[in-house]
Amino acid sequence: MKYGIARFKGTALVFAAALLLxxxxxxCQKAEEPAEAPPEPIKIGGIFDTTGPTADVGxxxxxxxxxxxxYINGNGGINGRPVELIANDYAYKIDKAVELYKTYKDQGIxxxxxxxxxxxxxxxxxxxxxxxVYISASYDSNISDPAKTPYNFFGSTSYGDAIRGxxxxxxxxxxxxxxxxKVVFIYPDHPYGKNPIPAGKAMAEELNFEIGxxxxxxxxxxxxxxxxxxxxxxxxxxAWIGGTVGSAAVIIKDAAKLGLDTKFLINVWGFDENxxxxxxxxxxxxAYGMGTFAMWGADVPGMExxxxxxxxxxPNDTHTVHYVQGWTSMMIMWEGLKKAETLDxxxxxxxxxxxxxxxxxxxxxxxxxTPTDHRPNxxxxxxxxxxxxxxxxxxxxxxxxRPEWLGQ
Amino acid sequence: MSxxxxxxxxxxxxxxMAVFQTPFIKFWMALFFLFLLVFPWISRPLNAALxxxxxxxxxLIGIYIIGAHGLNILTGFTGQIxxxxxxxxxxGAYASAILTVKAGVPFWIALPLAGLxxxxxxxxxxxxxxxxxxLYLAIATLAAQFIIGYAMRNWTSLTxxxxxxxxxxxxxxxxxxxxxxxxYYLIYVLVIAATLYTKNLTRTRPxxxxxxxxxxxxxxxxxxxxxxxYRILSFGVSSxxxxxxxxxxxxxxxxxxxxxxxxxxxxxxxAMIIIGGMGSVLGAIYGAVFMTLLPILLRIPxxxxxxxxxxxxxxxxxxxxxxxxxxxxLFLIFEPDGLxxxxxxxxxxxxxxxxxx
Numbered sequence: 001m002k003y004g005i006a007r008f009k010g011t012a013l014v015f016a017a018a019l020l021l022x023x024x025x026x027x028c029q030k031a032e033e034p035a036e037a038p039p040e041p042i043k044i045g046g047i048f049d050t051t052g053p054t055a056d057v058g059x060x061x062x063x064x065x066x067x068x069x070x071y072i073n074g075n076g077g078i079n080g081r082p083v084e085l086i087a088n089d090y091a092y093k094i095d096k097a098v099e100l101y102k103t104y105k106d107q108g109i110x111x112x113x114x115x116x117x118x119x120x121x122x123x124x125x126x127x128x129x130x131x132x133v134y135i136s137a138s139y140d141s142n143i144s145d146p147a148k149t150p151y152n153f154f155g156s157t158s159y160g161d162a163i164r165g166x167x168x169x170x171x172x173x174x175x176x177x178x179x180x181x182k183v184v185f186i187y188p189d190h191p192y193g194k195n196p197i198p199a200g201k202a203m204a205e206e207l208n209f210e211i212g213x214x215x216x217x218x219x220x221x222x223x224x225x226x227x228x229x230x231x232x233x234x235x236x237x238x239a240w241i242g243g244t245v246g247s248a249a250v251i252i253k254d255a256a257k258l259g260l261d262t263k264f265l266i267n268v269w270g271f272d273e274n275x276x277x278x279x280x281x282x283x284x285x286x287a288y289g290m291g292t293f294a295m296w297g298a299d300v301p302g303m304e305x306x307x308x309x310x311x312x313x314x315p316n317d318t319h320t321v322h323y324v325q326g327w328t329s330m331m332i333m334w335e336g337l338k339k340a341e342t343l344d345x346x347x348x349x350x351x352x353x354x355x356x357x358x359x360x361x362x363x364x365x366x367x368x369x370t371p372t373d374h375r376p377n378x379x380x381x382x383x384x385x386x387x388x389x390x391x392x393x394x395x396x397x398x399x400x401x402r403p404e405w406l407g408q
Numbered sequence: 409m410s411x412x413x414x415x416x417x418x419x420x421x422x423x424x425m426a427v428f429q430t431p432f433i434k435f436w437m438a439l440f441f442l443f444l445l446v447f448p449w450i451s452r453p454l455n456a457a458l459x460x461x462x463x464x465x466x467x468l469i470g471i472y473i474i475g476a477h478g479l480n481i482l483t484g485f486t487g488q489i490x491x492x493x494x495x496x497x498x499x500g501a502y503a504s505a506i507l508t509v510k511a512g513v514p515f516w517i518a519l520p521l522a523g524l525x526x527x528x529x530x531x532x533x534x535x536x537x538x539x540x541x542x543l544y545l546a547i548a549t550l551a552a553q554f555i556i557g558y559a560m561r562n563w564t565s566l567t568x569x570x571x572x573x574x575x576x577x578x579x580x581x582x583x584x585x586x587x588x589x590x591x592y593y594l595i596y597v598l599v600i601a602a603t604l605y606t607k608n609l610t611r612t613r614p615x616x617x618x619x620x621x622x623x624x625x626x627x628x629x630x631x632x633x634x635x636x637x638y639r640i641l642s643f644g645v646s647s648x649x650x651x652x653x654x655x656x657x658x659x660x661x662x663x664x665x666x667x668x669x670x671x672x673x674x675x676x677x678x679a680m681i682i683i684g685g686m687g688s689v690l691g692a693i694y695g696a697v698f699m700t701l702l703p704i705l706l707r708i709p710x711x712x713x714x715x716x717x718x719x720x721x722x723x724x725x726x727x728x729x730x731x732x733x734x735x736x737x738l739f740l741i742f743e744p745d746g747l748x749x750x751x752x753x754x755x756x757x758x759x760x761x762x763x764x765x
Contacts, residue, residue, distance in 0.1 A: 098464070
């Protein structure tokens with residue numbers, strides 16, 4: 001697999017393929033010649049953040065995608081054709097993401113592995129117009145409604161559904177019959193943090209929770225004492241954290257310092273192996289996470305292949321759940337490409353939309369896509385950091401696939 | 409003072425004031441316009457060599473040139489620093505999107521209106537400039553950046569919140585300007601208009617008032633320049649142009665989201681005019697070209713290295729960012745007057761060659 005830019009090689013291969021074709025047409029007498037050009041690779045555009053503000057989780061995601069491309073090529077590729085993932089960094093700069101997108105489009109690429117809300121949002125109209133499949137690491141419910149964003153896909157429970165599940169988890173584990181649970185939402189003023197909040201609040205209201213005042217903790221926060229002191233007056237039983245690992249760690253540590261009894265439900269980008277390292281004792285029995293993906297090294301059948309790639313390519317690196325997330329995005333694409341009747345955007349879109357309960361070895365719950373619903377699944381685990389500092393599974397949540405929640 | 413080749417004498421003021429003074433310059437400018445005209449048709453072969461989409465880059469450069477002209481009028485000519493131009497560009501983009509999507513205004517009317525709305529917002533945030541100068545004004549405009557950014561994210565009924573607003577590409581007498589090529593012509597017509605406007609502005613009464621305020625505002629006031637009026641006017645004109653740039657960006661990428669207009673963009677605009685040459689019309693152009701192309705050119709060695717050592721691509725990518733910063737620092741040390749000044753030096757050297765001293 002060549003995920004570096006191999007455009008020249010690509011051109012050479014086109015010529016070689018054309019030459020071979022001509023030879024084949026001209027006469028089969030040359031058929032005994034063993035010189036067969038390798039099949040032309042299917043190019044995949046990669047728009048990652050490996051140097052920008054979200055690089056802390058973006059690097060491992062990119063490595064997961066790159067390794068998955070290697071794995072695909074080692075296991076038959078796309079009906080014999082290899083894939084070539086062109087990995088590029090956009091440092092979370094929108095103009096650069098558009099530049100990469102237009103470059104890929106110019107090269108005839110019809111499927112892109114994208115990154116966060118920044119690029120996914122900015123490109124959603126262009127991919128729709130140009131009919132290019134965009135598989136993102138943004139699991140924003142906004143892009144799960146094919147009526148609005150037909151070419152956007154992602155491979156996990158959406159943020160909106162995860163927060164609903166989190167509220168239902170609170171409800172199901174609630175034992176005190178004298179009062180209803182008190183919840184607070186802590187999130188950064190950033191699309192990733194804000195978007196699921198209305199869904200979470202609606203669910204909490206539906207379950208008759210008492211909702212406290214929202215607290216804003218920025219993604220790059222170094223302390224959250226004032227927000228948590230504010231929150232302490234309300235003394236919630238549960239608080240949602242809608243940030244990434246850095247800010248989640250700050251909140252957990254400060255909560256321990258202030259002696260809060262509140263337990264925290266953390267969205268998928270805020271709960272990983274590094275959170276435990278960053279918080280130490282503070283996270284124990286306090287931090288609960290949305291386990292929409294299997295953690296790195298989890299005992300599930302789908303983890304074998306990533307572990308083997310890791311052993312083969314970079315055995316000394318450490319990985320996180322974000323590696324698994326990148327890997328999963330590539331697997332959905334692979335499955336689609338194998339089934340696609342035509343190798344182009346609409347063909348791949350149609351093929352992915354035929355997936356029903358697609359099993360990726362339990363890296364996520366089975367994934368289903370239909371032409372009218374791009375919510376991949378409604379089932380995920382709630383994990384927690386136990387008293388020994390290990391991430392353990394607490395409960396599996398399955399929420400209803402209500403039509404009115406599509407795109408919300 | 410620019411030197412004229414021997415044998416050319418100006419006999420009228422009109423000749424003296426002409427933008428393009430010699431047949432030689434006129435010839436090269438004509439050639440350059442011809443190049444601009446045919447560029448979209450010859451850009452494709454360049455794409456593979458540069459690992460990019462050159463036509464998109466040209467469009468991006470064009471949008472940045474319009475914005476950089478705007479900031480240059482304010483910072484380069486009037487001496488008022490602004491760290492809010494990234495957000496002002498966002499105001500233009502959102503204004504244009506809201507006007508076309510929610511009010512159904514055609515693009516061709518929304519474009520200047522977006523500029524006017526941005527001008528109003530810019531003038532409002534320019535009011536502190538009456539009392540604040542230099543670094544203090546920089547901080548005041550930085551506040552504009554954050555206030556506008558907050559409004560873009562949280563005024564959901566108007567801006568669509570973090571999902572942003574989806575807009576349509578403009579049509580021109582039935583032709584949908586939805587390709588890079590057709591949009592290129594739209595952008596460059598406006599780039600040329602903005603450049604000529606800026607060039608001409610520096611030769612008018614307001615333009616001279618701007619420069620007088622920059623050089624010594626007390627003296628300017630003494631000779632009868634209304635400092636208050638011209639400072640606010642400068643904010644207005646400047647924001648108008650960056651608002652138009654924002655509108656162009658919105659209808660090009662078809663989605664307006666707040667993440668495109670962060671503090672990074674404001675700094676980038678400032679870097680453009682500093683590197684290009686503050687107070688020079690050509691400087692803004694050179695700066696926009698330089699800031700957009702340098703990261704792309706730096707990517708070429710990165711691609712070559714990645715071919716050789718594919719395992720560590722992330723390391724090369726961070727190196728690129730470092731080299732980018734280093735080049736900018738070296739530039740500021742060795743050519744503090746910007747690219748425009750350097751170009752001038754080179755030109756004069758060759759004009760006098762081999763008798764330069």
